[in-house]
Amino acid sequence: MLxxxxxxxRAEAGVYSQAIALGNFFIVLxxxxxxxxxxxxxxxxxxxxxxxxxxxxxxITPAEIGEMQNEQFKNGIKLNIxxxxxxxxxxxxxxxxxxTAKLRRKDTIINxxxxxxAAELRNVSGGLQHGDVLVVGTAAFFQNLKSEEIFGQPDLxxxxxxxxxxxxxxxxxxxxxxxxxxxxxxxVGEKEEEVVLEEEKPxxxxxxEGKSLFLARxxxxxxxxxxxxxxxxxxxxxxxxxxxxxxYQLRSRSLEVRSDSLQKIEQEAREGQDSAQKLLGxxxxxxxETLEQTKKDVQESIESDFGANWQEKNFAEKKxxxxxxxxxxxxINKAAHIYEVSPADFSDFSLLKSxxxxxxxxxxxxKMVVLDGANGAIYTLxxxxxxxxxxxxxxxxGKFLDFSGEKIFVQTPNGIxxxxxxxxxxxxxxxxxxxxxxxxxFFGGNLYLLDxxxxxxxxxxxxxxxxxxxxxxxxxxxxxxxxxxxxMQIDGYVYVLTQSNQLVRLAxxxxxxxxxxxxxxxxxxxxxIFVTDETENIYLWDEEKKxxxxxxKKGLYKAQYEIINRQSSIxxxxxxxxxxxxxxxxxxxxxxxxxxIKE
Numbered sequence: 001m002l003x004x005x006x007x008x009x010r011a012e013a014g015v016y017s018q019a020i021a022l023g024n025f026f027i028v029l030x031x032x033x034x035x036x037x038x039x040x041x042x043x044x045x046x047x048x049x050x051x052x053x054x055x056x057x058x059x060i061t062p063a064e065i066g067e068m069q070n071e072q073f074k075n076g077i078k079l080n081i082x083x084x085x086x087x088x089x090x091x092x093x094x095x096x097x098x099x100t101a102k103l104r105r106k107d108t109i110i111n112x113x114x115x116x117x118a119a120e121l122r123n124v125s126g127g128l129q130h131g132d133v134l135v136v137g138t139a140a141f142f143q144n145l146k147s148e149e150i151f152g153q154p155d156l157x158x159x160x161x162x163x164x165x166x167x168x169x170x171x172x173x174x175x176x177x178x179x180x181x182x183x184x185x186x187x188v189g190e191k192e193e194e195v196v197l198e199e200e201k202p203x204x205x206x207x208x209e210g211k212s213l214f215l216a217r218x219x220x221x222x223x224x225x226x227x228x229x230x231x232x233x234x235x236x237x238x239x240x241x242x243x244x245x246x247x248y249q250l251r252s253r254s255l256e257v258r259s260d261s262l263q264k265i266e267q268e269a270r271e272g273q274d275s276a277q278k279l280l281g282x283x284x285x286x287x288x289e290t291l292e293q294t295k296k297d298v299q300e301s302i303e304s305d306f307g308a309n310w311q312e313k314n315f316a317e318k319k320x321x322x323x324x325x326x327x328x329x330x331x332i333n334k335a336a337h338i339y340e341v342s343p344a345d346f347s348d349f350s351l352l353k354s355x356x357x358x359x360x361x362x363x364x365x366x367k368m369v370v371l372d373g374a375n376g377a378i379y380t381l382x383x384x385x386x387x388x389x390x391x392x393x394x395x396x397x398g399k400f401l402d403f404s405g406e407k408i409f410v411q412t413p414n415g416i417x418x419x420x421x422x423x424x425x426x427x428x429x430x431x432x433x434x435x436x437x438x439x440x441x442f443f444g445g446n447l448y449l450l451d452x453x454x455x456x457x458x459x460x461x462x463x464x465x466x467x468x469x470x471x472x473x474x475x476x477x478x479x480x481x482x483x484x485x486x487x488m489q490i491d492g493y494v495y496v497l498t499q500s501n502q503l504v505r506l507a508x509x510x511x512x513x514x515x516x517x518x519x520x521x522x523x524x525x526x527x528x529i530f531v532t533d534e535t536e537n538i539y540l541w542d543e544e545k546k547x548x549x550x551x552x553k554k555g556l557y558k559a560q561y562e563i564i565n566r567q568s569s570i571x572x573x574x575x576x577x578x579x580x581x582x583x584x585x586x587x588x589x590x591x592x593x594x595x596x597i598k599e
Contacts (some may be wrong), residue, residue, distance in 0.1 A: 001186040002086060003158040007165070009175035016043030017138055017179035022054050026084045026181045027065070028099055030138045033077035046072075050083075055316050056259060061085070066094035066121050080117070082136050086183065089128045096121045098139035104151040105132050130187035133161070137180030144172060158182040261305035262317045269298050269324050273331055280335060285518045285557070288335040295328040336520045337559035343566055343586060343593035349379050352390055356590035360401040360440075363576040363585070364534065369408055370587070371401040378408060378419055381592065383578045383585075392419040400440035409447065411440040416447060416460075428460050431470050439488035443533075448473060450488040450496065455481065457494065457506075475509040491533040491553075501526045503540070516540075518557035519549065528575040539584060541575040548575070548584055548595065561595050569593075 004026065006019040013035035019028045027050055031038050046069065053060055053068065062083035073079040080097030093101065093112070101112040101124070112124050117139065128134070135150055142150075145165060153164065161182045169175055272294025279287035302310055302321055310318065332338075349356045349370065359373035368381040369391070376396030381388045391408065400411040408419040409427070416428035428447060435453025442448075445462035457473040473494070474480055482504075487497040494506040501523045505514035516538075524544025531538045537558060540549040548561040561584070563570065570593060573586040582597040 001188075002183060003186065004181065004183045005159040005162040006181045007162050007169070007179065009169075009178040011040040011043060012174065012176040014038045015176040016040060017177055018043060018047055019137070019179040019181045020047060020051075021181060022051060023058075024086050025054055025062075025065075026082075026086070026136060026183065028082040028136050028138060028179050028181055029069075030080040030098070030140075030177060030179060031073070031077060032080075032177075037077060052320065055319055056262075058316060061094070062092055063094040063121065063123055066096055070096055070121055080138060082113075084136060084181075086128065089185070089187075090125065091128055091134070092123075092125045093136075094121055094123050099137070100139055100142045101134065101136045102142070102147065102150070103132055103134050104154060105129060109147050109151060128185050130185055132185040133158075134183045134185075135161075135180060136183075138177055140177035141180045144169075144178065157186075158184045258306070258315070258317055261301075262320060265298055265301050265305070265321065265324060268301060269294060269328060272297070273328070276331065276335060284335055284337070288332060288520070291328060291332045291335055295325065295332065298324060298328065332520075336557075337598065338520065339559065339561050339598055340564045341561045341595050342564055343570065343595050345591065346583075346585065346594035347381055347386055347388055347592040348590055349381075349388065349592070350590040352379055352388060353377055358574060358587050358590065360399065361574045361576060361587050362402045363530075363578060364404065364532065366578060366580060368576060368585070368592075369401060369403045371395060371398050371410060373398060378410070383581050383583065392424070394424060395419075399437065402440050402442040404442055407442070409440065409442050411437060411449065416440070416449075427466050431458070433458065433470060438486055441488055441490045443490040448488070448490065448494070450482070450485055452482050452485040455483055457482070457488070457496075473509050474506070478510060480504070480506075480511055486527070487529050489529055489531045491531050491535070495529060495531055495538070497526060497529045497540075503529065503538075514555055516549075516551045516555045516557065518551075520557070520560065523549070527572050530575045530577050535577060535579055537577075537579070539575055539577050541573060541586070543572055546570070548586075559598065561598075566593070 004021045006021055008018045011017075015030075015032050016038060017030040029043070029046065031043055031046065050065060050069070053065060062085050065083040066081055069081055070079060078097065080099050082093065082095040082099040082101060084091060084093035084101070095101070095113055096118050098117040099113070100115070103110045103112055113122070131154070133151060133154060145168060149165065149168065150161070153161070156164065161184070162180075169178065272290060276287040276290045276294070279290065306315070306317070306321070307313065310321070349358065349372065353372065353375050355374050356372050357374040358370050360371040362369055363383070366383050368383060370379045370381065372379060373396070376394055376398060377390055378392040378395065378401070379388060380391045395410050395412065395417070397412045397414070398410045399413075402409055410417050410419060413430060415426045415430045417424045418427045433454060434449070435451055437449050437451050439450035440447070447460040447462075447467060449458040451458055455474075459471050459473040461468040461471065474482070482496060484499040485496050486499055489495045493512070496504045496506065498504065503514070503516060505512045524542045526540050527543040528541040529539065531553070536552065538551045538553060540551070542549060546563040546567050549557070550559045551557050569591070570586050570588045573588040573593075576585040576587065577583070577597070578585070579597065584595045584597060586593045586595070
């Protein structure tokens, strides 16, 4: 049994150090040189190339890995690499540059490589025993850490050996030149297998009769007894050798075919990625479609060359194929502006009153006004400063709220009231026409009530003394069905959201040609909408998929924000947005959560 762990320092300009374990391969790498040439990207590319070499050729030797990398770096870039493979109890390694390997065997610490940097690629190999602790690292690692610090606690496993050194490493001014791999050999319960040669016995009486299983002919003079048996063994060896050669050739050909297939698939993915990159910023929707089609084509190529059930198989190219598909998914998400976000705590109205339950809210001019249905209170929250205060009360039966400036209107079963410092004033009486009011908006000096029970939007025209009587906003005889409407917002157009995920846009009392298009996938269950004359975009909350969808006012999809945690705390929230402070708000219970708007 082999336990192992690795440590890698932080990359800096001109320095990249990395230590990795890939199966039974252990690699320690450090590159240094001009800052404009030696970057983290260069280092990651080198590590990726090594991973690819090992994946495509599992039988590759450490010397071959070291030689291929050593040939790549000239002209002022310094390569330090130690490549090792542990097979059973045998260590094989190759190294060049300022790297060191030390082995603790019982109470003795053995230096496996010279202390001075190796100018040329050199090899080392040997046997390992139970309890051996092997540490391979950059020269800087061993210069900053003493042997007694590294090997002082021999009973620890590889991970524990590494972790007990981390406080010392973190205290250093810089760890960019530090990288190391720790390995410990544990053979408890295991033993070496021994090969025992036993005398061959015939499986039938053919050999006993002086006949050969392979040469069906009579005994020839001079070939009797043991000589005839030798001929059979030699023939068997020749046959096995021939089969092995053929199997090797077939395997080599299979590996070559799979390697060619992988290169073709990589090229296919790169070409699609390059085409999409040219479209990004010009037409993101087409860029996304290009990437989605590329992914589909790549998947078909993989299934054609590696089988429909390739994901259930174990073969060298599988890791690379998975990485290609993951890269395409990442590019699709970038083109689709799909962001995974963790909502932040923005404000908590329970600091103003206990038992708060927000039932309605609106946002204008950097100010949020909220109706607390449990306490009948109205709160305000300034989005720029996060200043919250109580603005009024006595609305325990309040259902919906909207405001403009200092005018705050609340709809109740008894009518619409305007909140005032000296007391609340009824500005619109209740009407027998009201059946099931589901929204209130104050816009352009007029009040609008969404009433799906009456299949109507009621309008109250503003006057110098208050508001005129009730009137229909939706034209008489209209075929518009508002019976399933749940939300309404106005920016000049009237937007109505229905239970079936329809977003209807109205003008002058009738529907207009409008729909949200270009979504990456279908909507789950949209329960909230926000749009005003202050926003450039329309915001939708998808309760089923816990995400915020953003579209421009022509209905073209722009972005989505997927909530990756706190999902249980955010249930059927009220959705608001302030584009001036670049934040989207989710109001749930007494809390306000925020998500930053991406550029």
